[in-house]
Amino acid sequence: MNREQNASSAEHLSALVLSTLAEEKASISGMLQCIAKRMNAFGSGLWEVSQDAKLQASPPGGFLITLATWWNTGDLFAMDDVPLANSPAAWVAVNQQSKIVGDIQRDGGAKRNHPFWKRHDVRGMLAVPLTYLDGSQGVLNVYRREGADAFTEEDQRELELMAQLVPGLFRAVREKIGLDLVSNVERVLRDAEGVASEAGQRPKRLNLTQVKKVLQKVCKMVSDSFDCVEASVFLEDPLALPGTRFKNLATTEPSCAKYAVYKIPEDEGRLTGWVLHHAKPLKIVDLANFDRDWESLRKEYPGLLKRAHGTHDVEVARKRLKSKIGDDLPPLSFMAVPVFGGIDWLGGTDLRGVLRCYMARTGPYYFSDREINLLGVVAAQVGQWWARWRTRGELEQENQAWNNMVEQLGVLNAFVHEEFQKAKPDEGAVFRRALRVVEEVIPGAVLNDIRMHDPAAKELYFAQFCPAASEELTRLKSNDADRRFPIVPYSKHAGVRVFLAGKPWCRHDARSSKIYHPIFPNVERMVIVPIGVKNERFGLLDLRWTTKPIPPHAVQAATLLGRQLGIYHQLANLVAGQKEAVTKAEAQKMEETQANEDFAHQLRTPITEAQMRLELALSGSRFESERRPLYVLRGLFRRTERVAMSMRLLSELSHGRLLTLKPQWLDSDVLRKKMIELADDAEIANLEKQITFSVERGGFRPHVINSIWADSSLLEQMISNLLDNAGKYSRRNTVVRILAGISSTGRHYLAVTNKGLRFREGETEKCKLRSWRSPDAKLIASEGRGIGLWLVNEIMESHGGQLQVIPSNHDSETEIRLSFPPESYIAKP
Amino acid sequence: MRILLLEDLPSFADALQQSLEARQELRPVGIERIATEYEFRRRLPELARESFQVAIFDVMVRWCSLEELDTPEAQELPPEVVEERDGIKKWRSGVRCRRLFAKALQEIGASPVPCVFYSVLDLEDLGEELNGDTPLIVKQGELEPLVQEIARLTGRR
Numbered sequence A: 001m002n003r004e005q006n007a008s009s010a011e012h013l014s015a016l017v018l019s020t021l022a023e024e025k026a027s028i029s030g031m032l033q034c035i036a037k038r039m040n041a042f043g044s045g046l047w048e049v050s051q052d053a054k055l056q057a058s059p060p061g062g063f064l065i066t067l068a069t070w071w072n073t074g075d076l077f078a079m080d081d082v083p084l085a086n087s088p089a090a091w092v093a094v095n096q097q098s099k100i101v102g103d104i105q106r107d108g109g110a111k112r113n114h115p116f117w118k119r120h121d122v123r124g125m126l127a128v129p130l131t132y133l134d135g136s137q138g139v140l141n142v143y144r145r146e147g148a149d150a151f152t153e154e155d156q157r158e159l160e161l162m163a164q165l166v167p168g169l170f171r172a173v174r175e176k177i178g179l180d181l182v183s184n185v186e187r188v189l190r191d192a193e194g195v196a197s198e199a200g201q202r203p204k205r206l207n208l209t210q211v212k213k214v215l216q217k218v219c220k221m222v223s224d225s226f227d228c229v230e231a232s233v234f235l236e237d238p239l240a241l242p243g244t245r246f247k248n249l250a251t252t253e254p255s256c257a258k259y260a261v262y263k264i265p266e267d268e269g270r271l272t273g274w275v276l277h278h279a280k281p282l283k284i285v286d287l288a289n290f291d292r293d294w295e296s297l298r299k300e301y302p303g304l305l306k307r308a309h310g311t312h313d314v315e316v317a318r319k320r321l322k323s324k325i326g327d328d329l330p331p332l333s334f335m336a337v338p339v340f341g342g343i344d345w346l347g348g349t350d351l352r353g354v355l356r357c358y359m360a361r362t363g364p365y366y367f368s369d370r371e372i373n374l375l376g377v378v379a380a381q382v383g384q385w386w387a388r389w390r391t392r393g394e395l396e397q398e399n400q401a402w403n404n405m406v407e408q409l410g411v412l413n414a415f416v417h418e419e420f421q422k423a424k425p426d427e428g429a430v431f432r433r434a435l436r437v438v439e440e441v442i443p444g445a446v447l448n449d450i451r452m453h454d455p456a457a458k459e460l461y462f463a464q465f466c467p468a469a470s471e472e473l474t475r476l477k478s479n480d481a482d483r484r485f486p487i488v489p490y491s492k493h494a495g496v497r498v499f500l501a502g503k504p505w506c507r508h509d510a511r512s513s514k515i516y517h518p519i520f521p522n523v524e525r526m527v528i529v530p531i532g533v534k535n536e537r538f539g540l541l542d543l544r545w546t547t548k549p550i551p552p553h554a555v556q557a558a559t560l561l562g563r564q565l566g567i568y569h570q571l572a573n574l575v576a577g578q579k580e581a582v583t584k585a586e587a588q589k590m591e592e593t594q595a596n597e598d599f600a601h602q603l604r605t606p607i608t609e610a611q612m613r614l615e616l617a618l619s620g621s622r623f624e625s626e627r628r629p630l631y632v633l634r635g636l637f638r639r640t641e642r643v644a645m646s647m648r649l650l651s652e653l654s655h656g657r658l659l660t661l662k663p664q665w666l667d668s669d670v671l672r673k674k675m676i677e678l679a680d681d682a683e684i685a686n687l688e689k690q691i692t693f694s695v696e697r698g699g700f701r702p703h704v705i706n707s708i709w710a711d712s713s714l715l716e717q718m719i720s721n722l723l724d725n726a727g728k729y730s731r732r733n734t735v736v737r738i739l740a741g742i743s744s745t746g747r748h749y750l751a752v753t754n755k756g757l758r759f760r761e762g763e764t765e766k767c768k769l770r771s772w773r774s775p776d777a778k779l780i781a782s783e784g785r786g787i788g789l790w791l792v793n794e795i796m797e798s799h800g801g802q803l804q805v806i807p808s809n810h811d812s813e814t815e816i817r818l819s820f821p822p823e824s825y826i827a828k829p
Numbered sequence B: 001m002r003i004l005l006l007e008d009l010p011s012f013a014d015a016l017q018q019s020l021e022a023r024q025e026l027r028p029v030g031i032e033r034i035a036t037e038y039e040f041r042r043r044l045p046e047l048a049r050e051s052f053q054v055a056i057f058d059v060m061v062r063w064c065s066l067e068e069l070d071t072p073e074a075q076e077l078p079p080e081v082v083e084e085r086d087g088i089k090k091w092r093s094g095v096r097c098r099r100l101f102a103k104a105l106q107e108i109g110a111s112p113v114p115c116v117f118y119s120v121l122d123l124e125d126l127g128e129e130l131n132g133d134t135p136l137i138v139k140q141g142e143l144e145p146l147v148q149e150i151a152r153l154t155g156r157r
Helices: A003-021 A028-038 A088-095 A115-120 A153-193 A208-226 A254-259 A271-278 A294-300 A309-321 A369-421 A427-441 A467-475 A494-501 A554-620 A624-654 A668-685 A712-729 A775-780 A788-798 B010-021 B037-049 B079-085 B093-108 B123-129 B144-153
Strands: A043-049 A063-071 A099-101 A122-131 A137-145 A228-236 A245-251 A261-263 A282-284 A334-343 A349-360 A449-454 A459-465 A484-486 A505-507 A525-533 A536-545 A663-667 A692-695 A707-711 A735-742 A748-755 A802-806 A813-819 B002-006 B030-034 B054-057 B115-119 B136-138
Touching: A003 A028, A003 A153, A028 A043, A028 A063, A028 A137, A028 A153, A043 A088, A063 A088, A088 A099, A088 A122, A088 A137, A099 A153, A115 A122, A122 A153, A137 A153, A153 A208, A153 A369, A208 A228, A208 A245, A208 A349, A208 A369, A228 A309, A228 A369, A245 A254, A245 A349, A261 A271, A271 A282, A271 A334, A271 A349, A309 A349, A334 A369, A349 A369, A369 A427, A369 A554, A427 A449, A427 A459, A427 A536, A427 A554, A459 A467, A459 A494, A459 A536, A484 A494, A494 A505, A494 A525, A494 A536, A525 A554, A536 A554, A554 A624, A624 A668, A624 A712, A624 A788, A663 A668, A663 A712, A668 A692, A668 A712, A668 A735, A707 A712, A712 A735, A712 A748, A712 A775, A712 A788, A712 A813, A775 B079, A788 A802, A788 A813, B002 B010, B002 B037, B002 B093, B010 B030, B010 B144, B030 B037, B037 B093, B054 B093, B054 B144, B079 B093, B093 B115, B115 B144, B123 B136, B136 B144
Parallel strands: A692 A735, B002 B030, B002 B054, B054 B115, B115 B136
Antiparallel strands: A043 A063, A043 A137, A099 A122, A122 A137, A228 A245, A228 A349, A245 A261, A282 A334, A334 A349, A449 A459, A449 A536, A459 A484, A505 A525, A525 A536, A663 A707, A735 A748, A748 A813, A802 A813
């Protein structure tokens, strides 16, 4: 080779490298085209010795496998599986020497009479050996047609020179294709996630149509990269049980739509079905030789069914590849890899579908391990993307469901609250409402009911059906609504077991159950959760699905509702018990207050009579020594009378009645006499403590208090109560004073002051409450129920006046003042 | 006859004195009246050493008088009194004092003193709280049932 030729060869080699690799779409065919043009050839082929070849044997065993071809007619002619024993190209591979064939149709080995040669009048062939980077042997061929120059030794050297670059270029092209595919798929998937992105907001989740479009792009990329007729992706059907049904979401070959669904395990015997069932990749080198290779395939892929792939597939392939009858077809290579979404919660693989390729249009025709690994990478990309999409969808759906749940529980709580306000709360109404909530928050659960526990019979019974379940039972003319389920251990009824164990139960194949199928034949799936609180169970919530799947949150949501219903049930019992107790207590109270009133009335007669007789005895007594015990007796009678009066007032107020007043003008003189009488009685009652009860006469004069408009008897009751308290809570040897006066605001008042137990801050209002007694008062007087001041306050309010407790001063003097309203000191007419 | 009486009504002590002295076999009568639980506790060692022929306990006696409440000791309430003051338990000072009295006698090796509860409360109210060996006389208009019980307990009838 002269210098000029060397320069030309170098230029061409450079062109070969650049055109092979620098093309936007690097391809082996492009490389062969470049070689063929340089060699002024009609076409070019690249071969690889099959891995099982025995080159040293005689005759050599094995085949030459077409990796790629290029013909300037654009025809597809792959010359598949040339036996190493009888072809010039095979000879080159076996002997590792180049060879020039003058007339391929005469010296073409097994293919010499191939119609393709004749049709295109192919004559000359030049074949040079080469060694691929993985160490396998191969051959590079170029062909010339009739009329072209025969290949020369110069051509041979030229081709040998280029052949040195081919293994490197071959690998580089494939690496580039692979890298391009992975990065392009990554870009498409990433872009898709952000496609609906708005500034500062999370991208909106794609809908299924958009997802299919993205997957279609991926399939197109896979198809382009492997230059295969079909690239398809089948992914899980969200409506089916995990791992049981896979649908075609995208494909480059629309005719594959007729196999759009794979059901597992039914379709295990099919190629794609096998991948889905076993979650392992599958590769068939040439479907046209499926029958020939069956024995080894059967061992490699147990469970695969033998079927006539050969003839049918070849015919279909010819049509798809537009190959003419008689032409060799390229190998009908098939590969499929499982699509995983990641690692599932049990640490196993999370199968989501399958990605498959079929029938390469150009070389390399075989889907080798490298291709299947590459497809696996793409499958992983798709799987993770799909899983993210699904997870986000499920999360959004679940979030929405829980939001809905919270809202519905609020509505349900309000309903229950209202129901419990009724005299007789209807638990059935609560159940009906709860079953509506179930339909709202647990999609697809359509035939639902509530079973409750009958503790007496130790059975579960249907307490409430949702309307759809009732209609279904009516339609089926079923008596199952009246069924009862004895609560016994090891029951065949799941409901009983759930009731005993307190744990939810789920069944996805109710149709195949002999127990459940006859009751609701259309029901596919069931969930049963207990209704109860903590360890106490009251019943069951039964949910049934006919077509749709059980949503991921269904069991948790149903469990929550079960607990809520448990609380309602417990509350209903408590409320019913409470209402009964309240009714009883009210009846009892009514009876007691009535009795108090009766006793008070009955007491008055003998007391009044006794008092009259006492007064007579007093008026008839001449000596103080005789009168004194009578005074004591009179004081005791008056006290008794006041107790009877207190009972009467208490019973009136307990009835919610207003006190009946018989007011009159009580002038200062009458008031003063009344006060002295009461003071005398109080003094006698407190002789032991030597307390003096004094009426400050100054206030009881017409120019101070002209008169007060009040019920005389009630006024006496009030003053008497105040004096009674003063006696109890005053120190020994002190003075209790009864005053009358006009306040700074011009009101008339009567007041009692004493020195003793102090009123502290905050107690001046509390003391007006019924049954309130100060802690110290309880210690120094065991009797008394905290009624006295409350009654005084009630009486004053019924007079339109006011009870004022003036906090004790530093001298421990307390003043309790009865302040009468302005109307009551209008000048006496 | 020496009688220990836990009772806050002074007139009752006078009436009882008169009723007992009306019976010759019971004379002479000396009544030691204690008006509050606090006083009873305070004087318990001294009371245990005295030779009473009978002790009468009103069940619902107040904790202390207003004057006693001024002392810091009276404000140190035993837990059971706090519970009664706060309305958690019913007021049963007499039952407590009866128990304390029996214990105090035992501690000093004195002979047991016959006791009787005298209360407006009846057996239905107090059944569970009474000692089995302590009779209950319900307060009524007349003192005769109590007088008879005292006579029985002291063997003077």
